[in-house]
Amino acid sequence: MEEILEHYTTTKLEDVQVWFKAASVKDFPKDGGACVKYKEKQIAVFNFARLNKWYACQNVCPHKMEMVLSRGMIGDDKGMPKVACPLHKKTFSLENGENLNGDLEAIATYPVKIEGENVYIGFLE
Amino acid sequence: MKTIIVVGNGMVGYKFCEKFVANDASKDFKIIVFGEEPRPAYDRVHLSEYFENKDAKALEMAPSSWYEENGIKLITEARVTDISRNTKTITTANDDKYAYDYIVLATGSSAFVPPIKGIEKEGVFVYRTIEDLDATMNYVAKLKSEGTQKRAAILGGGLLGLEAAKALIDMGLETAVVEFAPRLMPRQLNGDASKSLQTKLEALGIEILLSKATQQLTGNDAITGMQFSEEETVPFDMLLVSAGIRPRDELAKTCNLEIGTRGGILVSNDMRTSDPNIFAIGECALLNSMIYGLVAPGYDMAEVAVAQILGNSEASMPTEIDMSTKLKLSGIDVASFGDALNENGGVEIVYENGYEGIYKSIIVDKEGKSLLGGIMVGDASDYSMLHQIFLNGMKIPEDPAQLILPATDGAASLGDVMDLPGEAQVCSCESVTKGQICGVIESGEAKDLADVVSCTKAGTGCGGCKPMVADLTTATLKSLGIEVKDTVCEHFDFNRQDLYKIIEVKGYTTFNEVLDNHGNGGHGCELCKPLVASLMATIHADTANKEYAIQDSNDRFLANIQRNGTYSVVPRVPGGEITPDKLIALGEIAKKYDLYTKITGGVRIDLFGATLNQLPLIWKELIAHGFESGHAYGKSLRTVKTCVGSTWCRYGMDESVSFGIELENRYRGIRAPHKIKGGVSGCIRECAEARGKDFGLIAVEGGWNLYVGGNGGANPRHAELFAEQIDNKTVIKYLDRYLMFYMRTAKPLQRTAAWQERLEGGLEYLKEVIIEDKLGIAEDLEAEMQTLVNKFECEWTQAVNDPEVMKRFNHFVNSEEEDDNIVFVPLREQKMPEPWV
Numbered sequence A: 001m002e003e004i005l006e007h008y009t010t011t012k013l014e015d016v017q018v019w020f021k022a023a024s025v026k027d028f029p030k031d032g033g034a035c036v037k038y039k040e041k042q043i044a045v046f047n048f049a050r051l052n053k054w055y056a057c058q059n060v061c062p063h064k065m066e067m068v069l070s071r072g073m074i075g076d077d078k079g080m081p082k083v084a085c086p087l088h089k090k091t092f093s094l095e096n097g098e099n100l101n102g103d104l105e106a107i108a109t110y111p112v113k114i115e116g117e118n119v120y121i122g123f124l125e
Numbered sequence B: 001m002k003t004i005i006v007v008g009n010g011m012v013g014y015k016f017c018e019k020f021v022a023n024d025a026s027k028d029f030k031i032i033v034f035g036e037e038p039r040p041a042y043d044r045v046h047l048s049e050y051f052e053n054k055d056a057k058a059l060e061m062a063p064s065s066w067y068e069e070n071g072i073k074l075i076t077e078a079r080v081t082d083i084s085r086n087t088k089t090i091t092t093a094n095d096d097k098y099a100y101d102y103i104v105l106a107t108g109s110s111a112f113v114p115p116i117k118g119i120e121k122e123g124v125f126v127y128r129t130i131e132d133l134d135a136t137m138n139y140v141a142k143l144k145s146e147g148t149q150k151r152a153a154i155l156g157g158g159l160l161g162l163e164a165a166k167a168l169i170d171m172g173l174e175t176a177v178v179e180f181a182p183r184l185m186p187r188q189l190n191g192d193a194s195k196s197l198q199t200k201l202e203a204l205g206i207e208i209l210l211s212k213a214t215q216q217l218t219g220n221d222a223i224t225g226m227q228f229s230e231e232e233t234v235p236f237d238m239l240l241v242s243a244g245i246r247p248r249d250e251l252a253k254t255c256n257l258e259i260g261t262r263g264g265i266l267v268s269n270d271m272r273t274s275d276p277n278i279f280a281i282g283e284c285a286l287l288n289s290m291i292y293g294l295v296a297p298g299y300d301m302a303e304v305a306v307a308q309i310l311g312n313s314e315a316s317m318p319t320e321i322d323m324s325t326k327l328k329l330s331g332i333d334v335a336s337f338g339d340a341l342n343e344n345g346g347v348e349i350v351y352e353n354g355y356e357g358i359y360k361s362i363i364v365d366k367e368g369k370s371l372l373g374g375i376m377v378g379d380a381s382d383y384s385m386l387h388q389i390f391l392n393g394m395k396i397p398e399d400p401a402q403l404i405l406p407a408t409d410g411a412a413s414l415g416d417v418m419d420l421p422g423e424a425q426v427c428s429c430e431s432v433t434k435g436q437i438c439g440v441i442e443s444g445e446a447k448d449l450a451d452v453v454s455c456t457k458a459g460t461g462c463g464g465c466k467p468m469v470a471d472l473t474t475a476t477l478k479s480l481g482i483e484v485k486d487t488v489c490e491h492f493d494f495n496r497q498d499l500y501k502i503i504e505v506k507g508y509t510t511f512n513e514v515l516d517n518h519g520n521g522g523h524g525c526e527l528c529k530p531l532v533a534s535l536m537a538t539i540h541a542d543t544a545n546k547e548y549a550i551q552d553s554n555d556r557f558l559a560n561i562q563r564n565g566t567y568s569v570v571p572r573v574p575g576g577e578i579t580p581d582k583l584i585a586l587g588e589i590a591k592k593y594d595l596y597t598k599i600t601g602g603v604r605i606d607l608f609g610a611t612l613n614q615l616p617l618i619w620k621e622l623i624a625h626g627f628e629s630g631h632a633y634g635k636s637l638r639t640v641k642t643c644v645g646s647t648w649c650r651y652g653m654d655e656s657v658s659f660g661i662e663l664e665n666r667y668r669g670i671r672a673p674h675k676i677k678g679g680v681s682g683c684i685r686e687c688a689e690a691r692g693k694d695f696g697l698i699a700v701e702g703g704w705n706l707y708v709g710g711n712g713g714a715n716p717r718h719a720e721l722f723a724e725q726i727d728n729k730t731v732i733k734y735l736d737r738y739l740m741f742y743m744r745t746a747k748p749l750q751r752t753a754a755w756q757e758r759l760e761g762g763l764e765y766l767k768e769v770i771i772e773d774k775l776g777i778a779e780d781l782e783a784e785m786q787t788l789v790n791k792f793e794c795e796w797t798q799a800v801n802d803p804e805v806m807k808r809f810n811h812f813v814n815s816e817e818e819d820d821n822i823v824f825v826p827l828r829e830q831k832m833p834e835p836w837v
C-alpha cells in the first residue's frame, strides 16, 4: 500500500514544470474541496475562500491510505490552514502538509494558480 | 542614575532584566546588556524544538523591541573580555569601554567537552546554542545526502543527552547513547528505574551503550568511530557531546574574583561575588558549593540580585534548592524529585509493572509521615502532585504505597489540588504559588487559564506545571461559582448553548456570518463547522444540503463513510415495518450495485460498498420504490425500534408498531447534538429494548410509561422512568419538549444520557421543566418542534432532483471515472473492503 505515497511529492512553486488545467473555479465549493485526477494521481484541491487562497494536496490520507482528503472539512489550527480527514479526523496543514494532531508523515502539497475562470495545479512532470 | 552592566543575555540574564524593570525603583538605573550570541536571549530549555521547526523567533524570551521599550540597551554579538575593578569599567572584544556601578555576571556555562584523543575531528558537536544546532543539522543533511544509513553517537546519558538522542533518531540516523556510568541518568535515577527507561528508549530504536570509557575517536579528518578498548571500536559518522557543563568563569578570573576549585564564580546567598558590586547568577554562579544546571534556581537568583541592588539587603537564596526534574521527551515519561536516590536513609517503596514499562519508587521517612523523594518512569502523570506533596511537606496517606499504586476504581489516591497550602510553589520556574494563581482569579483579574498564565507567568518556563495550573484554575473558578467556559473550539469563545442563542436571536443563516460576527478571527474547523450546521438545521429546519461544505463528510454526502472511503445506504423503515415488495426492491437494488447487505443493530437494512458516484443512482431507484433517507449518517433520529405489540402478540397491551411508526415519522430528519434512538414495547416484557434508547415507551395498564436518557454504546445506561400511564398525545407532548430542550442545551456530541446526568438538579429538575413547565418554555419548545416536523423534507429526494447537488457525488471534478484505489475482497457470499494493514 505504501507505494501509493511514492506518487506524491511536495512540489514547490519554483519547481513547477507543468501547469495542469484541472477544472473551473465554480466546480469547487467555497471553503471546501474536490478531487482532481491528473495521470495516476488523485489531488485534493481546496478553495479556501475565507483566505482567498487555493490549496492542493494528495487525496490519499497517510493514516489508512484511503483516497478521502478532498472530502474533508477545512479550517485553521491557530491560524494554520488545515484539512481534517473525514475518516478519523487527522488534520494536516495545507501550507506544508504536516500532520497537526499526530505524527503521521506529512502529506504532499502542490501549488495552485487561478487564471481567469480556471484552476491550475503545478506538477514536476 | 546608576549603571548596571549585565554580562550575558541568556535565560537568567534576561530574567534579571525582566524582574528589574518590573520594579518601580528601577527608574533610577540604566541597564546595559552584553550578549555574545548573535540574537537576544532565547529559551534554551526548549532548544530541541528548534530541530523540529527551525523557528528561532518562536524561542525568543522577548523580541529585541522589548529591551528598547523598557529602556534597556542590548548589545548583541559583543563579548565582554575584561573587567577593571579599579576604574570600574569593562572592555569588550571590540575594545569598547563602559563604566559601571554594578555588574551582574550571567555568563552561564558551556558544554563540557572531555579531552578525548581525536575530539577535535570533523563531525563532533555540542548542544547548547542555536548555532550548535544549525551546525549539527547541516552535518546530518550532508551525511544523509550520501545515501547510506548513517550512525550518530551521543556522549553522555543524562537528561540532555537523551533529549539529543531523540532528536537525532527523529532525523533518521541510527542513534546510540554512550554513557560512562553503568546506568542512564545516573544523577537522577537508581538502577531499576534506569533499566526501565533503557527498555523504553530501546523500543524507540535508540541503542544504549553503558559503562563505556571512550579511549579515542577514530578517523582521519572526520570521525568514523569510537574506540572503547583495544578490542572494541564502534563505527559512528558523527558525535554529539553532552557530557555535562562547565561554568563560564573566564571573565571573572580577569579581575580576580574568587573562583571555586572546580570552577564557578563563588557567590554568597545574596548573590554577591567576592566584590560586593559584582553579582553572579545562573549557571556561572557557585552557590552552596554547587552549580545549579536548571533554570528555576537561576530565576530565583535573578530575583535575589534585583532585590539586593534595589536595597533589600535581606533577600537571599535558601541553602537547600529543589533539583527535581522531569524529562521532556515525547512519548517517554521520566521524572525524579527530592532525595530520589535515597541517600539519607529513608524507606523505599517500589511499584514496578514490567508489562506496561512502569517503574515508580518513593522514599518516605522512617515514621512513614513525610515524602522525601521519588522516581517515576513510564508514567509521570502524578509527578506534579507528588512533587507538591514533597515540597510542602504535606501529609501522606497512612499507607504511603497508595501514592504510587495505580488508582483503583474511583479512589483518588492523591490529594486534591485545592488541598495544597497557599504558599505551595506550583510553578518553580517562575516561582508562582498556589495562592497567587487563586488570587488573580479571585480578584477577577483572570477569567480563564490563558489569563492566569499571562498574569502570573505560571507554566511559561519548563511547562511541567501546566496540568496543575489548569486544574487549579478550574477548581478556583468553580469554587467561585463561575461557570467554566466549555467553548466549542479555538474559533469561538462560546459553548453550544451560547451559539444556539446567538444564531436564533440574530437569525444567521450561514456559517461565515456566525464566524465573522462572533468568532475569534479564525476560519473554523472540523469541530465548529458541523456544530453550526447542526444548529442551523434545528433553528431554521434546514436540511444538510443547505451549506454542504460545513457538513461532516457523512452529512455532506448523505451517507455513512466506511472504512475504504465508500459509503453505506440506509433507507428509513419506520418502526421496522416493511412490505415484501419493498424488501424485494431493496434486494434487487443491492444486487444490481453489488452491495454488501446486512440488518443493522437498529433493525434496518444497510447496503454497504457504494462508491460516491453510485450513491445518487442507488437513491434514485430507492426513492422510486417509495423509500426515503434513513438519516443513518446524521446526528439525528435513527430508528424507533418496536416489538409487534398488541396487533400480533398475545401479551401485547397496546399497538407498539403503530405508535413507533408515528414517532419515527414525527422526529425523522431533525438534527440534534448527537444521534437519537427510540423504542416502543407492547408490554413489560420489553422485547424492543426500549429502555436502552434515548426515549423508550412501554405499554402498561392505562397507557404508556415513558423512559428517557438511555443508550447502548460505550457506556450503556438504562433510560429512567419519566412519566407513567400517559396517553399517546401526552407522550408526544412530553417528547417534543424533552427533545427540544435537549437540542437547545446539550453540549456538542453529548447523548441524552450524559446530558441528563449532568443537568443540575437531575431528573427531578427535568420533570419540573418538561412536565410542570417551571421555566415557562414548554409552549415554545412544542412550537419549535412542530415547525421542524412540518418542514421535514427528505434530503435525498431534494438531492436527486437538483442537478447542482448531484455534481457533488462525482469522485473527480474533472473526470467521470471512479476511484481506482478501492479494492474489495470476497467475504462469505458477499464482499468487503480489503483489510487495513
Ligand SMILES: Cc1cc2nc3c(=O)[nH]c(=O)nc-3n(C[C@H](O)[C@H](O)[C@H](O)COP(=O)(O)OP(=O)(O)OC[C@H]3O[C@@H](n4cnc5c(N)ncnc54)[C@H](O)[C@@H]3O)c2cc1C
Pocket (backbone or CB within 6 Å): B007, B008, B009, B010, B011, B012, B013, B014, B034, B035, B036, B037, B044, B045, B046, B047, B048, B078, B079, B080, B081, B106, B107, B108, B109, B127, B128, B129, B160, B163, B248, B251, B281, B282, B283, B284, B292, B293, B294, B295, B296, B298, B328, B462
Ligand atoms: C538542550 C538543553 C535543554 C535543557 N533543558 C532544561 C530543562 O528541561 N530544565 C531546566 O531547568 N534546565 C534545562 N536546561 C538548562 C538551562 O537551559 C540553563 O539552566 C539556563 O539556560 C541557564 O541560564 P543562564 O542564563 O545562566 O545561562 P545561558 O542560558 O547559557 O546564558 C549565558 C549567556 O551569556 C553569554 N556570555 C557568556 N560569557 C559572555 C561574555 N563574556 N560576554 C557576553 N556574553 C557572554 C553566553 O553566550 C550566553 O548567551 C537545558 C539546557 C539545554 C542546553
Ligand code: SF4
Pocket (backbone or CB within 6 Å): B643, B644, B645, B646, B649, B650, B651, B652, B653, B656, B681, B682, B683, B684, B685, B686, B687, B688
Ligand atoms: S414486549 Fe410484550 S407485546 Fe411486545 S412482543 Fe414482547 S411480549 Fe409482546
Ligand code: SF4
Pocket (backbone or CB within 6 Å): none
Ligand atoms: S461498534 Fe465499533 S466497529 Fe462496530 S460499527 Fe460501531 S463503531 Fe464500527
Ligand code: FES
Pocket (backbone or CB within 6 Å): A061, A062, A063, A064, A065, A066, A085, A086, A087, A088, A089, A090
Ligand atoms: S484514514 Fe485519514 S484519519 Fe484515518
